Amino acid sequence: MKIDLNLFTVFDAIYREGNITAAAKYLNLSQPAVSHALARLRESFDDPLFCRQGNKMQPTPVANNVIGDVQAALQQLQTTLAKSKQFDASTSNKHCAISLHSSLEALYLPSLMNRVAEQAPLMTLACTRVKRTELESKLASGDIALAVDVLLPVSSSVKHTCLAKDELVVVAAKNNNIGSILNKETYLAHQHLLVSSRFSGPGIEDFELGRLGLQRKVALRCQHFFSACRIVANNDMLLTLPKSSATLFSKILPLDIYPLPVPLPDIDVHLYWHENVDKEPANKWLRNKMLLVANEK
DSSP states (O other), X not given: OOOOTHHHHHHHHHHHHSSHHHHHHHHTOOHHHHHHHHHHHHHHHTSOOEEEETTEEEEOHHHHHHHHHHHHHHHHHHHHHHHHTOOOTTTOOOEEEEEEOHXXXXXXHHHHHHXXXXXXXXXXXXXXXXOGGGHHXXXXXXXXXXXXXXXXXXXXXXXXXXXEEEOEEEEEETTOSSXXXXXXXXXXXXXXXXXXXXXXXXXXXXXXXXXXXXXXEEEEEESOHHHHHHHHTTSSOEEEEEHHHHHHHHTTSOEEEEEXXXXXXXXXXXXXXXXXXXXXXXXXXXXXXXXXXXXXX
């Protein structure tokens, strides 16, 4: 038998108030609405539940028998609702998956994990790389809680905010023969690494060179900026990458950083999440931590 759970709220109000008019006022409903709900309850229980005695509605033995369970159930629902709006990071054992590009993983993940380990020691994270064509569906399904990527075309159901703006620069091995300034001619004369998950196709810097009628020599494609930087540190090749990553890797590898000799707009790095979890406390907490980490860079 199906029954509208809202009817039990009416049942409890009539029991507490002892009067349909008072119950309607308590529930902020009309008196006919409460009377109609009582009629449905009587049909479901096959019992009058309340009998009028003067101005009072006296509960029947059936009503007295079930009121304890009804009130306990309503209290449990209230507790569940309250819990859904709260998040205690110190005790949460929630598991969250985040989609990050490899360069962004190296940039953001250490600081993010430090904050999580300190404030939410039982929480676990998983970092993965979701295809951009699957980003929206993975966020909608909950397979990933957050994603960090460049500005992408997404529907209104995917919310996002700018984490950072990053410019492209060029790294070369220290003690190279370039000098203090990297010009366009020198840039084009060298061999280059291109970091990409695709087997073929140009990088964003190649598009700009193509618009100028220029082409560089890509001698190697690889998947990760760190491995590319290690290669560059030991030969004469050049690597174009975001400045934040170049700065990070130059601290541990013998690299010099040069401005890119081809004008390109800054790269907008965005944080993405689905509208389904926009108000979900744990997701909001994790988003806030990611924003704080980005602001430190």
